[in-house]
Amino acid sequence: MADGMRMFFELLLTRVEGKEFDLRQVIGEGDDVVLVGCMGFEVRKTGRGIDTVLALHTAVRDGRITGRASAGSGSWRPPCGRA
Numbered sequence: 001m002a003d004g005m006r007m008f009f010e011l012l013l014t015r016v017e018g019k020e021f022d023l024r025q026v027i028g029e030g031d032d033v034v035l036v037g038c039m040g041f042e043v044r045k046t047g048r049g050i051d052t053v054l055a056l057h058t059a060v061r062d063g064r065i066t067g068r069a070s071a072g073s074g075s076w077r078p079p080c081g082r083a
Helices: 002-015
Strands: 016-029 032-043 049-061 070-072
Touching: 002 016, 016 049
Parallel strands: none
Antiparallel strands: 016 032, 032 049, 049 070
């Protein structure tokens, strides 16, 4: 499954161009850190925009990222997108 996801994102990145990365909130407790924000992309072939939210969880110890990051999104959406 991990190889399939890696292949998906490698292919996706050949088709879109990053336009926005807006980190809205950093939440930390102990070694756990969650980053919440927005990302925007443009599809190279069509010029259409894609806006999405991100929630990234990782572990930090002694100022270094020590855990694998996991990302996700759900129905909650911070205010994101192009004006």
